[in-house]
Structures are given as structure tokens and as C-alpha cells.
Amino acid sequence: MVQKKRRRFLFAGESFRRIKDPFLFVTVRFSFSKTLFILLFAACLTPWASAPAALVAGVIFSFILGHPFPALSAKLPSRLLQISVVGLGFGMQFQSAIAAGKDGIWLTLATFAAVFATAFLFGKFLKMPVRQTHLIASGTAICGGSAIAAVAPAVNASKEEISVSLGIVFLLNSLALLVFPPVGHLFEMTQHQFGLWCAIAIHDTSSVVGAANTFGAEALQTATTVKLARALWIIPLSFASALLFKSKNQKMYVPWFIVFFVLAMLAGSFVPAVAQNLGKPAASASKSLLVATLFLIGASLSPERIKAVGWKPFVLGVVPWIAVSALSLTAIVLLFE
Numbered sequence: 001m002v003q004k005k006r007r008r009f010l011f012a013g014e015s016f017r018r019i020k021d022p023f024l025f026v027t028v029r030f031s032f033s034k035t036l037f038i039l040l041f042a043a044c045l046t047p048w049a050s051a052p053a054a055l056v057a058g059v060i061f062s063f064i065l066g067h068p069f070p071a072l073s074a075k076l077p078s079r080l081l082q083i084s085v086v087g088l089g090f091g092m093q094f095q096s097a098i099a100a101g102k103d104g105i106w107l108t109l110a111t112f113a114a115v116f117a118t119a120f121l122f123g124k125f126l127k128m129p130v131r132q133t134h135l136i137a138s139g140t141a142i143c144g145g146s147a148i149a150a151v152a153p154a155v156n157a158s159k160e161e162i163s164v165s166l167g168i169v170f171l172l173n174s175l176a177l178l179v180f181p182p183v184g185h186l187f188e189m190t191q192h193q194f195g196l197w198c199a200i201a202i203h204d205t206s207s208v209v210g211a212a213n214t215f216g217a218e219a220l221q222t223a224t225t226v227k228l229a230r231a232l233w234i235i236p237l238s239f240a241s242a243l244l245f246k247s248k249n250q251k252m253y254v255p256w257f258i259v260f261f262v263l264a265m266l267a268g269s270f271v272p273a274v275a276q277n278l279g280k281p282a283a284s285a286s287k288s289l290l291v292a293t294l295f296l297i298g299a300s301l302s303p304e305r306i307k308a309v310g311w312k313p314f315v316l317g318v319v320p321w322i323a324v325s326a327l328s329l330t331a332i333v334l335l336f337e
Contacts, residue, residue, distance in 0.1 A: 051210035058298020089264030091283025104226030144203030195222025
């Protein structure tokens with residue numbers, strides 16, 4: 001009889017506090033959290049969801065209810081991101097991608113040098129460990145978490161150093177996804193300009209593609225192509241890091257999803273059957289999957305993760321990021337149409 005009353009309270013939307021059984025309370029709360037999480041993820045797959053809204057929804061969910069699937073929070077977002085990037089390749093033209101890639105080469109090299117110089121200068125001023133500085137600079141200069149994961153074994157970084165570096169990159173990625181589109185509109189940037197800026201100044205591929213997608217199709221193509229070309233610098237950076245820190249544990253990281261992205265783009269550009277039957281549906285589905293992935297990424301942000309960063313590493317991450325964002329914005333507005 002008591003059990004039936006409890007069920008009535010649950011279905012009537014009554015407060016969980018009316019359930020006195022502590023074990024039942026935990027079960028109900030956990031089930032509610034999982035159900036709501038799945039429903040929000042499904043909502044982010046619809047055409048009405050936007051990248052910034054999905055990210056914010058994930059962050060709010062994490063802060064209020066926590067992550068109901070912690071075991072999946074580490075690898076699932078990166079896997080879905082890779083799948084969505086490959087799918088976007090089917091809707092892109094090879095010739096346009098090559099043109100966009102040429103524009104991004106010199107910007108990539110210039111910002112790469114600027115980020116490392118600024119990071120090590122401020123790292124010395126803040127008396128930060130050299131490995132920590134190198135990890136943060138690598139994530140800022142190339143492609144966020146992927147670069148940090150690739151460089152970490154090459155420099156024998158500790159778990160704490162890796163965690164702090166990933167936390168900083170994640171926070172700045174989230175901020176960039178919300179800030180960059182309004183700034184792009186403020187400066188009346190073209191889609192090509194904005195795509196270049198996203199690819200150069202935002203860390204992770206997910207936030208680059210998410211921000212560019214809100215600006216337009218041309219911005220998305222430019223940003224994705226330049227960003228993935230920039231990500232290939234992970235390989236030489238890993239070798240250089242191993243030599244610099246004299247590491248014997250250097251491991252090769254090959255971003256294979258970039259290879260599949262190029263193959264998908266070639267198929268969509270030169271195989272008529274693929275372009276007609278698969279190009280638009282695959283690109284559309286990939287955009288929706290990317291938005292849903294940003295919800296998962298936002299849900300991975302927790303108060304504990306923010307507290308673990310600390311003010312010195314945070315400053316070390318923010319200063320080079322602001323510098324490269326401002327310098328690249330100025331150069332792109334002045335030099336590119």
C-alpha cells in the first residue's frame with residue numbers, strides 16, 4: 001500500500017522529498033536524471049537545436065544534476081565528433097577546400113609561433129612547470145584536447161598536468177563557441193573570414209565546427225578544412241616534444257579521422273552518385289550529430305573540473321588564447337575578403 005502511494009507521488013510530479021526511503025529516492029533521482037539527459041540529447045538532434053544552446057544546456061544539466069553516464073563522458077563525445085566531421089566531408093567540394101587551406105597555412109604557422117612564445121614567456125613569469133606550459137601551449141596552438149593527448153606521453157606528463165590542461169582548453173572552447181559568432185557579426189566578417197578565424201583561434205574541432213556552423217555553410221567548409229589541416233601538425237609536434245624532453249615513451253598519434261574526412265570529400269566532389277544521393281543527407285545528419293555532441297561536451301563540465309584548474313594555469317591558458325584571437329582577427333579582417 002505504501003509502495004503504491006509512493007508511485008502515485010512520482011507520477012503526479014510530487015517532490016522527491018516525500019519519498020522517505022533513501023534507497024528508493026536515489027533510484028528515482030538517478031532514473032529521472034538519465035531520462036532527462038537522453039531526452040535533451042535527442043532534442044539536440046533536431047533541426048531546431050543550435051550549437052551554443054546545446055553546449056549551455058549540457059553545462060546547466062551538469063551543474064544541477066551531474067553527469068548520469070560518467071563512464072561514457074570520456075570517449076563518446078570524441079568518437080561522435082570524429083563521425084560527424086567525416087560526414088561533413090561528403091557535403092564539401094575539394095577545390096574550395098584546397099583554396100581555403102592555402103589561406104590558412106601562413107596564419108597557422110604565425111599563430112603557432114606566437115602561441116608558444118607567449119605561453120613560455122608567461123609560464124616563466126608565473127613560475128609554472130615547463131611540462132604544464134608545454135601542454136597548454138600545444139593545446140592552444142593546434143587542436144586542444146587532441147594535441148594534449150598526443151603530446152602528453154611524449155613529455156611524460158603526469159595525470160594531474162594532463163587533467164589541468166584539458167580543463168583549461170575545455171573552458172576556453174566553451175567560451176569561444178558563445179563569444180565568437182557575435183564578435184564576427186560585430187566586425188561584419190564574411191563567411192570565409194569567420195571560418196578562417198574559428199579554425200585559427202579556437203582550440204578543439206568541435207567548437208570550431210559548432211561556431212562556424214552558426215555563421216553559414218561557407219564558414220563551416222572553410223573552418224573545417226583549415227582546422228583539420230592544422231591538426232596534422234600534431235605529428236611533428238609529438239616528435240619535437242619527445243626530442244625536447246628526451247622522452248623514450250614517445251607514442252605516435254595519427255588522426256585517422258582526418259584521412260576519412262578527405263576520402264569523403266573526394267567522393268562527394270568527384271563521384272556523382274555519392275554527391276547526388278549521399279552528400280546533402282550525410283552533411284545534414286552530421287551537423288545535427290555535432291550539435292548533440294556539443295551537449296555531451298557541455299555535460300562533461302563540472303564544478304570540480306573548474307576548481308581543479310587553478311588560477312595560474314588558467315591565466316597561462318587565457319593570455320596566449322586572447323593574443324592569438326586578437327592578432328588573427330586583425331590579420332584576417334585586413335588581409336582577407
